[in-house]
Amino acid sequence: MQTVKKRFDIPVTEPNKVFSKSFELDKNIVSVKGILFTSDKDDLLYYRGSQKVEINKEEIFPENYESKLLLSGINVSPNNRYYDMGNQPAGNGTIKVDYKDTDDTRAVFVPYRVSLYVECVLQ
Amino acid sequence: MKEQVLIQAIGIYRRSQQNFFQVKLPRDTHKIIGVETGLLVLDSPPYAFSPLQAGSDLIERNNLMGVLQLKANGRPDIFYAKEIFERDLNIGAGELKVYPYDPPNERRLGLRRIFVPPDGNSFDFSPSCTHGTKREEDPLNICGCTAINGYFKDSIGEVFGYDVSYKVMLYIWIERQMISNDNKPGT
Numbered sequence: 479m480q481t482v483k484k485r486f487d488i489p490v491t492e493p494n495k496v497f498s499k500s501f502e503l504d505k506n507i508v509s510v511k512g513i514l515f516t517s518d519k520d521d522l523l524y525y526r527g528s529q530k531v532e533i534n535k536e537e538i539f540p541e542n543y544e545s546k547l548l549l550s551g552i553n554v555s556p557n558n559r560y561y562d563m564g565n566q567p568a569g570n571g572t573i574k575v576d577y578k579d580t581d582d583t584r585a586v587f588v589p590y591r592v593s594l595y596v597e598c599v600l601q
Numbered sequence: 602m603k604e605q606v607l608i609q610a611i612g613i614y615r616r617s618q619q620n621f622f623q624v625k626l627p628r629d630t631h632k633i634i635g636v637e638t639g640l641l642v643l644d645s646p647p648y649a650f651s652p653l654q655a656g657s658d659l660i661e662r663n664n665l666m667g668v669l670q671l672k673a674n675g676r677p678d679i680f681y682a683k684e685i686f687e688r689d690l691n692i693g694a695g696e697l698k699v700y701p702y703d704p705p706n707e708r709r710l711g712l713r714r715i716f717v718p719p720d721g722n723s724f725d726f727s728p729s730c731t732h733g734t735k736r737e738e739d740p741l742n743i744c745g746c747t748a749i750n751g752y753f754k755d756s757i758g759e760v761f762g763y764d765v766s767y768k769v770m771l772y773i774w775i776e777r778q779m780i781s782n783d784n785k786p787g788t
Binding site: 520521523524525539540541542543544546547548549550551552553554558559580581582583584 | 606607608610637639641642643644645650729730731732733734735736770772
């Protein structure tokens with residue numbers, strides 16, 4: 479089973495706003511094995527972020543699912559960092575992410591980037 | 602069978618506030634397979650949740666926000682209880698850190714108090730995001746439950762003597778029996 483990792487970015491430019499983005503996977507990808515969220519400012523993603531994730535129009539994580547639950551710190555081995563999705567069929571290959579930034583007194587807003595890493599299984 | 606997560610936000614706005622809530626599960630729920638929790642702090646006293654200064658060798662007590670309890674309807678016992686902490690303040694206590702040499706200087710002492718917003722490099726002061734382990738739900742196996750009765754009581758407001766506003770996020774993972782009506786005649 480050959481796998482490939484893809485990265486998609488969502489720039490977060492304003493506080494308390496939803497940023498929706500759809501990403502297309504390559505046609506030769508049959509399923510999604512794992513996903514992982516990171517950021518250039520981890521603390522903001524950790525404290526302020528939540529998201530809804532859909533793959534092939536199927537809801538995987540509902541609205542308000544906190545980003546910190548899909549983050550892996552450096553204490554986690556690189557081999558274990560991805561959230562295990564089993565083998566979620568890629569279908570039409572569309573991944574839709576509605577990322578929501580919410581105020582938290584522990585992390586003051588500055589523009590940041592959210593990155594979604596997807597571990598995909600090739601045909 | 603299909604896994605799904607249900608989200609319940611528990612809002613706390615006053616000290617010692619108690620919150621009773623109910624989460625109705627979908628009809629085709631087979632069992633509850635796990636519970637996760639999260640926390641969103643909306644308003645707190647200034648510097649209330651600041652961790653120890655970097656370089657300190659002390660261990661600090663974690664801030665207990667409150668206690669959560671869950672019961673399945675029609676059953677007397679609590680099947681899940683958890684103390685919700687603000688974060689693990691000592692998660693980076695054993696880390697080796699290198700600090701640039703900074704000679705004492707009266708002018709600089711004044712400048713040090715300037716607030717610097719998080720820029721991604723200030724992890725010494727908030728290491729939970731970088732040093733946390735993989736977050737996974739607490740596994741459960743609760744069958745025959747149609748609704749969850751929950752209770753949350755605030756503790757942090759009593760400690761601070763201040764009305765701390767926050768939301769505890771409760772994630773309930775369930776397993777559903779997906780019964781499709783698509784092929785049944787007359788539906």
